[in-house]
Amino acid sequence: MYAFDIERPKSVADAVAALGTEDAMPLGGGQTLIPTLKQRLASPAKLVSLTGVEEMVGVSTDHGMLRIGGATTHATVAAEAASSFPGLAGLASHIGDPAVRNRGTIGGSLANNDPAACYPAAALGTGATIITSNREIAADDYFEGMFTTALHEGEVITAVSFPIPEKANYQKFLQPASRFALVGVFVAKYSDGVRVAVTGASNNGVFRWEEAEAALSADFSADAISGLSVSADDMISDLHGDAAYRAHLVKVMTGRAVTAAA
Amino acid sequence: MTKVTMKINGKEVSGEVEGRTLLATFLREDLHMTGTHIGCDTSQCGACVVHVNGKAVKSCTMFAAEAEGADVATIEGQANADGSLNVIQQAFQDHHGLQCGFCTPGMVMSAAALLKENPKPTESEVRAYLEGNICRCTGYHNIVKAIMAASGQDVSAIAAE
Numbered sequence: 010m011y012a013f014d015i016e017r018p019k020s021v022a023d024a025v026a027a028l029g030t031e032d033a034m035p036l037g038g039g040q041t042l043i044p045t046l047k048q049r050l051a052s053p054a055k056l057v058s059l060t061g062v063e064e065m066v067g068v069s070t071d072h073g074m075l076r077i078g079g080a081t082t083h084a085t086v087a088a089e090a091a092s093s094f095p096g097l098a099g100l101a102s103h104i105g106d107p108a109v110r111n112r113g114t115i116g117g118s119l120a121n122n123d124p125a126a127c128y129p130a131a132a133l134g135t136g137a138t139i140i141t142s143n144r145e146i147a148a149d150d151y152f153e154g155m156f157t158t159a160l161h162e163g164e165v166i167t168a169v170s171f172p173i174p175e176k177a178n179y180q181k182f183l184q185p186a187s188r189f190a191l192v193g194v195f196v197a198k199y200s201d202g203v204r205v206a207v208t209g210a211s212n213n214g215v216f217r218w219e220e221a222e223a224a225l226s227a228d229f230s231a232d233a234i235s236g237l238s239v240s241a242d243d244m245i246s247d248l249h250g251d252a253a254y255r256a257h258l259v260k261v262m263t264g265r266a267v268t269a270a271a
Numbered sequence: 272m273t274k275v276t277m278k279i280n281g282k283e284v285s286g287e288v289e290g291r292t293l294l295a296t297f298l299r300e301d302l303h304m305t306g307t308h309i310g311c312d313t314s315q316c317g318a319c320v321v322h323v324n325g326k327a328v329k330s331c332t333m334f335a336a337e338a339e340g341a342d343v344a345t346i347e348g349q350a351n352a353d354g355s356l357n358v359i360q361q362a363f364q365d366h367h368g369l370q371c372g373f374c375t376p377g378m379v380m381s382a383a384a385l386l387k388e389n390p391k392p393t394e395s396e397v398r399a400y401l402e403g404n405i406c407r408c409t410g411y412h413n414i415v416k417a418i419m420a421a422s423g424q425d426v427s428a429i430a431a432e
Contacts, residue, residue: 015290015336106403111326
């Protein structure tokens with residue numbers, strides 16, 4: 010790692026102020042950023058650690074919404090969202106491994122927007138709202154492609170607000186070495202329709218499978234998508250699975266998620 | 272350089288660290304507590320697992336500065352007060368849960384975290400909890416058996432495969 014300074018602010022306001030200097034970067038749980046720094050793929054002058062900002066930690070429900078602070082760990086979401094939103098808690102409980110889940114945060118995952126990360130599928134698959142230090146961004150406007158989001162320099166995800174669905178499930182086809190999704194599909198059923206978001210598959214990052222959403226909104230069963238197919242254009246192709254394989258997995262995992270939705 | 276102060280195995284320690292100093296580096300190179308091992312240095316292998324405020328974390332993927340004020344537990348603090356092996360360590364010895372021993376500090380710390388959360392885990396729960404701890408010698412069977420035994424469960428039916 011190149012040398013850098015590290016600051017540990019106690020409030021969102023102090024974190025934003027600390028991020029105002031040149032080449033400062035926010036540090037969530039560090040489970041992606043620290044390995045990146047070790048590879049010298051990032052060279053900040055200063056890291057602003059967000060894990061000490063108490064107002065950014067916690068899980069609460071209010072009027073059908075589940076609000077999760079940006080610095081809340083995956084382990085905490087897995088435990089504390091289990092009764093209010095089991096589909097999301099289940100997703101959180103399978104990210105990485107137990108030690109990673111004790112450090113990694115939802116805000117860090119969404120800010121990084123890894124094309125194979127799990128949380129982007131949940132945020133897009135529920136139409137969540139990303140709440141930052143200065144505005145609110147709808148998930149549909151937030152994800153802008155692989156490792157790219159609507160966040161500006163120095164902007165911090167302070168919380169994420171999820172509309173709690175009637176039923177939801179996340180199915181991850183595990184890439185067992187990285188523990189990321191080879192393909193992951195989040196399905197959420199609301200009174201006014203179904204949303205389906207896919208991670209791990211596309212070169213453009215997380216996306217909604219709108220044909221499946223329409224079919225499942227009319228008939229929420231795995232059979233409803235049996236006639237659909239997913240184009241392999243723009244799918245990730247690597248030694249773990251080629252584009253056609255990933256396109257096939259999207260449909261398989263969507264069907265499994267619908268069947269398992271609770 | 273920044274001054275950090277934390278409690279390690281119940282004892283308050285301080286040191287001067289750079290921003291980039293990892294908790295694992297602080298433990299090993301500054302405090303000479305080399306029980307915590309660094310295997311992969313890429314947060315895959317789990318040899319560096321310690322507890323920070325009671326939670327198992329990979330100390331190679333956390334900065335020492337982030338542990339300011341924290342309660343840290345390492346393998347050096349696991350033995351009983353009289354120096355004898357604790358129940359998990361003894362079970363690893365009794366059930367041949369180690370061969371070369373390199374992964375063992377992380378295995379023991381992960382096992383301790385698991386048994387605190389889930390005092391009577393099933394075999395599949397033990398295996399799931401060890402997803403982030405890699406052993407290249409044992410094939411895991413005897414590690415799983417040791418952890419089951421440490422939880423007070425009968426392991427005679429678990430074959431020594």
